[in-house]
Amino acid sequence: MRKILISACLLGDRVRYDGGHSLLDHPIIARWRREGRLVALCPETAGGLPTPRAAAEIHQRFPILVRSRSGDDVTPAFLDGAERALEAARREGCICALMKANSPSCSNSRVYDGNFNNTLTEGPGLAAAELMRHGIPVFDETQLAELIDFIDSQEVRAA
Structure with a gap:
């Protein structure tokens, strides 16, 4: 069975910053979910951040700096959460991920610019960047049709 790493918030877990x-x-x-395909994880809470917590945005890319709205450097927790997401995906044999759009942890394409x-x-x-860097495709909730097509194509290949 093909497994999918999924942002825990998309399954209704109350792990968002708010x-x-x-x-x-x-x-x-x-x-x-019924089939046991989904591996739920919130990278931010996995990295040690509490819920609720101050909103955070990627302030700069090189070197990476993630700051909370209150100005705290939360980069270590975000990096740790990214590593934990990759570890979970590998451990569970996930072939892709479905993650939250616009999130400084989970988005596959766009994030807030760091100015709140x-x-x-x-x-x-x-x-998401860590997963993609290691060959794990990442989709967001606006790309559900593409994700379904991807899963279907993987199952055809495996058959």
Whole structure:
């Protein structure tokens, strides 16, 4: 069975910075959950950050710097969470990930620009970047059709 690493908030776990969730209520997600395909993880809490916590954004890419809204350097927790996401994906044999869009950890394509002004900029979050760097495709909740096609194509190849 092909497993998928998934941001825990998308399954309704209250692990977002604000103590909320981003439940993705979709029949395919419910089916994959029943089948035991989903490996839930929040990189930020896995990296040691509490819930709730101050919002954080990637302030700079080189060298990497992630700051909370209150100005704290939370880079070590984000890097640790990224490593833990990769470890979980490898341990569980995940062939891809479904992660939260626009997250400084989970987004596969765009994150907030580090100024806390709701401006998005191109680039992945830290955990998504780590997964992709190691060959694990990352989709976000706006790419569910693409994810389903990817899973279907992997199952055809395995058959």
